[in-house]
Amino acid sequence: MPVKACLLASASLLLVSLTAANAQVAAPNFGTGALGAPAAAAPAAGGVRPPSFAPAPIAAASPVAPAAGGANPFAAVQPPEAQTRAPTAAFQIAPAAATANEPDAPSGPDDAALRYYAAQRDMARVGAEIRRLKALYPTWAPPEDLFSAGPKVSEQPIWDLFATGDYAGAAAMVEKLKGDNAGWQPTADLGEKLADATARSSIAAAAANGSWPVVVKAAQSRPSLLTCDNVDLMWNLGEALVRTGDLARAYDAYAYVLSQCQDGGQRLATVQKASALLPPAGADALIALGRTGADGRSEFATLRFDPLRAEMGRVASGLASNLPADADLARFAEFVGRERSAGDAQLFGWYYYGQKKWAEAADWFRAAAQIDSSPKNVEGVVLSLRQAGDLDAAGKLAYDNRDRAPEIEKIYIELVSERLSSGASDTLPGADEVRRFADVVDASRSALGAQSLGWYWIGQEKVETAKAWFEKSVGWDESSQGVIGLAVASARLKDTAGLKAVKARYGERYPELAEFQTASAASAPRAKARPVTVRKGGGGGQDAALREAQKQFDAGDYKAALATLDKRQAAKGYDRGAELLRGWTNLKMRRFSEARQIFKAEDKKGSTKDTRFGIGATFNSQFNAW
Incomplete structure (x- = not known):
C-alpha cells in the first residue's frame, strides 16, 4: 500500500546524549514531521554536550592491530609452520586477467574436439570446427593425421552421466573406456569440465559436512575454479581456511573477491561472511577495501555496526540481558544521524522498547518516521505511547494513521475497547469519539470492537443498541463474549424467546449459557444492594x-x-x-x-x-x- 511521505522540512545532525544516570542515547532530530520531532537531547553533566564520534569498530579489542588500506593484518601472526611460506604458496588464486609476468598463452588452438569429430566421422562437425579454428587462428592448418586410424569411442554416455550430476560415475566410465580402447583419451572439453565438476562437488559436500581440510585440498587441486564466476567456492575456501587456523590465506581469499569481482551483491555478501568468521581486525581491513560511491560513501560503511545490531536485536527480543557498551551505542547513534538510516533508528526504538523505556523508544520511532514514513515506525510510536499510559495520544495517532496498515487499525480498536470496557467514567470516550469508533468498527468488521460497543451500550442502558452490536460481533467472528452479550441483552429486554433461541443455538459450544439467569424485577435490586450473607444458624x-x-x-x-x-x-x-x-x-x-x-x-x-x-x-x- 503506498504511504504518504512525512519527510522532514530540514535536517540536522544527531545530538548524542549519555546521561550519568542511565546512559541513554538521544534520538536524532531530523526535523519536524507528521509525528513531531523527538525530545531535545539533554546536555551532559556540567552542560557540555558530548562529542560526536566518528564511526569505529564496535567489537571487542583484538590482539591484532587493524591494518591500513586493506593490508592483510594476519601475515605476522601465522602459526610457526605457516610463517615459512608465502600466504598463497600452497595454491594460487586464478587472476581475473593475465599479467605481464605470466607465461604467454599457447599460440595454437586446442584441436581435441576436432579430432573427436574426425574419429566419429562426423564430417559436418569437422567442417564447422575447422572453420571456427581458422577464424580464431588464421595461420593454423588442420593436422595431416586428422583422419588417421584410431579408436572410435562415443562420449555421449559420459555426457549423459555428467548431465545428471553423477560425476563419479562419469569418471569411472572414462577410465573403463580408456582400458577398453587402447590409446583413447577423452576430449579436452570433457576432461576439464569433469575435473571442475568433481572438484566443485567435493568442495560443496565437504563444506556442508564441516570437513574443512578436505575443502582446502579440493581447492588446491583445481585453482582454476577460484574465480569470480565461482564466488561460492571462494566463500567455502575462506571459511575452511579460517576454521583450520590459516587466517592470512583466508583474508587473501576474501580480499581477492573484493579486488577482482564487480558484482555488488557478491562483494557485500563476502564482507558479511568474512566479518562473521574473521577477528575484528580482518573485518575492518576488508571494509577498508570498499569502493567509494558518487555520494562519497563507502559501499561497506554500514557493515561495521552489524555485530552491534545483532546484540541490540537480542536485547529487544528478550534473548539477552547484557546491554551493549554506552560508547558503542553512541558511535552507532552518530552514524544513524549522519547517514539518516531509518532502519537503524527503528532498531534503536525496539531496543529501548524491549527495556520498557517507553519515552526513549517513542523518540527513536519518531526519528525513524521522519526519514521513512513506513507504517511500522508509526506503529512503534503508538505502542510506546500506549505502554507509557498516554492512551489519549496513542489513540489519536492510531486513528489518524489507521488506514495505513491493518496493524495500526487493530491497535486503535484495542485502545478504544480498553477504555470502553474499563467502566471508569474518567476514561470513557465522549459521544463523538464513540460514533467515530463505531464507524471504524463497522468498516473493519471488528468482532472485538463490536463486543466493546455492546457492553458500553449495556452500561448506558441502551440495550437494543447493545444487542445490535452483539449480533454484528457474532456474525463477524463468533466468540464466547459475543454470544454471552446476546444472552445478556435478551435477558435485559425480557426477551424470553430470544434468550431461549440463543441457548438453543449456542448452548453446546458455550456451556456457561446454562448458568445464565434473568433477574426478576424483585430479585435484581435486592441482590445488587445486599447479597446473601451467612447468618447465625x-x-x-x-x-x-x-x-x-x-x-x-x-x-x-x-x-x-x-x-x-x-x-x-x-x-x-x-x-x-x-x-x-x-x-x-x-x-x-x-x-x-x-x-x-x-x-x-x-x-x-x-x-x-x-x-x-x-x-x-x-x-x-x-x-x-x-
Missing part, C-alpha cells in the same frame, strides 16, 4: 472467627475477610457457612472464577436457594446482566 452456628469474617465483609474489607476465613479453616476445618461467605467475598472482589467454583461446589453438595442465587449472581455480575 446457617451452617451449624457461627464461631468467633466466622463472626469476625462476617463483620469484615460487611465493612467492605474483603481481603481481611478472606484472611480470617483462611485462618479459621486451617484451625477448624470445613464449614458450609464459611464457604458461602468465601464465595460472596470473592464475588465482591470480582474474582468471578473463584466465586463460581465455590458456589457450584456447595450447590453440588446440597442445592439451596442461596447456592443457586450465588451462581446466578456471579454470572450476572461478571457480564453486567443485572
Whole structure:
C-alpha cells in the first residue's frame, strides 16, 4: 500500500546524549514531521554536550592491530609452520586477467574436439570446427593425421552421466573406456569440465559436512575454479581456511573477491561472511577495501555496526540481558544521524522498547518516521505511547494513521475497547469519539470492537443498541463474549424467546449459557444492594472467627475477610457457612472464577436457594446482566 511521505522540512545532525544516570542515547532530530520531532537531547553533566564520534569498530579489542588500506593484518601472526611460506604458496588464486609476468598463452588452438569429430566421422562437425579454428587462428592448418586410424569411442554416455550430476560415475566410465580402447583419451572439453565438476562437488559436500581440510585440498587441486564466476567456492575456501587456523590465506581469499569481482551483491555478501568468521581486525581491513560511491560513501560503511545490531536485536527480543557498551551505542547513534538510516533508528526504538523505556523508544520511532514514513515506525510510536499510559495520544495517532496498515487499525480498536470496557467514567470516550469508533468498527468488521460497543451500550442502558452490536460481533467472528452479550441483552429486554433461541443455538459450544439467569424485577435490586450473607444458624452456628469474617465483609474489607476465613479453616476445618461467605467475598472482589467454583461446589453438595442465587449472581455480575 503506498504511504504518504512525512519527510522532514530540514535536517540536522544527531545530538548524542549519555546521561550519568542511565546512559541513554538521544534520538536524532531530523526535523519536524507528521509525528513531531523527538525530545531535545539533554546536555551532559556540567552542560557540555558530548562529542560526536566518528564511526569505529564496535567489537571487542583484538590482539591484532587493524591494518591500513586493506593490508592483510594476519601475515605476522601465522602459526610457526605457516610463517615459512608465502600466504598463497600452497595454491594460487586464478587472476581475473593475465599479467605481464605470466607465461604467454599457447599460440595454437586446442584441436581435441576436432579430432573427436574426425574419429566419429562426423564430417559436418569437422567442417564447422575447422572453420571456427581458422577464424580464431588464421595461420593454423588442420593436422595431416586428422583422419588417421584410431579408436572410435562415443562420449555421449559420459555426457549423459555428467548431465545428471553423477560425476563419479562419469569418471569411472572414462577410465573403463580408456582400458577398453587402447590409446583413447577423452576430449579436452570433457576432461576439464569433469575435473571442475568433481572438484566443485567435493568442495560443496565437504563444506556442508564441516570437513574443512578436505575443502582446502579440493581447492588446491583445481585453482582454476577460484574465480569470480565461482564466488561460492571462494566463500567455502575462506571459511575452511579460517576454521583450520590459516587466517592470512583466508583474508587473501576474501580480499581477492573484493579486488577482482564487480558484482555488488557478491562483494557485500563476502564482507558479511568474512566479518562473521574473521577477528575484528580482518573485518575492518576488508571494509577498508570498499569502493567509494558518487555520494562519497563507502559501499561497506554500514557493515561495521552489524555485530552491534545483532546484540541490540537480542536485547529487544528478550534473548539477552547484557546491554551493549554506552560508547558503542553512541558511535552507532552518530552514524544513524549522519547517514539518516531509518532502519537503524527503528532498531534503536525496539531496543529501548524491549527495556520498557517507553519515552526513549517513542523518540527513536519518531526519528525513524521522519526519514521513512513506513507504517511500522508509526506503529512503534503508538505502542510506546500506549505502554507509557498516554492512551489519549496513542489513540489519536492510531486513528489518524489507521488506514495505513491493518496493524495500526487493530491497535486503535484495542485502545478504544480498553477504555470502553474499563467502566471508569474518567476514561470513557465522549459521544463523538464513540460514533467515530463505531464507524471504524463497522468498516473493519471488528468482532472485538463490536463486543466493546455492546457492553458500553449495556452500561448506558441502551440495550437494543447493545444487542445490535452483539449480533454484528457474532456474525463477524463468533466468540464466547459475543454470544454471552446476546444472552445478556435478551435477558435485559425480557426477551424470553430470544434468550431461549440463543441457548438453543449456542448452548453446546458455550456451556456457561446454562448458568445464565434473568433477574426478576424483585430479585435484581435486592441482590445488587445486599447479597446473601451467612447468618447465625446457617451452617451449624457461627464461631468467633466466622463472626469476625462476617463483620469484615460487611465493612467492605474483603481481603481481611478472606484472611480470617483462611485462618479459621486451617484451625477448624470445613464449614458450609464459611464457604458461602468465601464465595460472596470473592464475588465482591470480582474474582468471578473463584466465586463460581465455590458456589457450584456447595450447590453440588446440597442445592439451596442461596447456592443457586450465588451462581446466578456471579454470572450476572461478571457480564453486567443485572
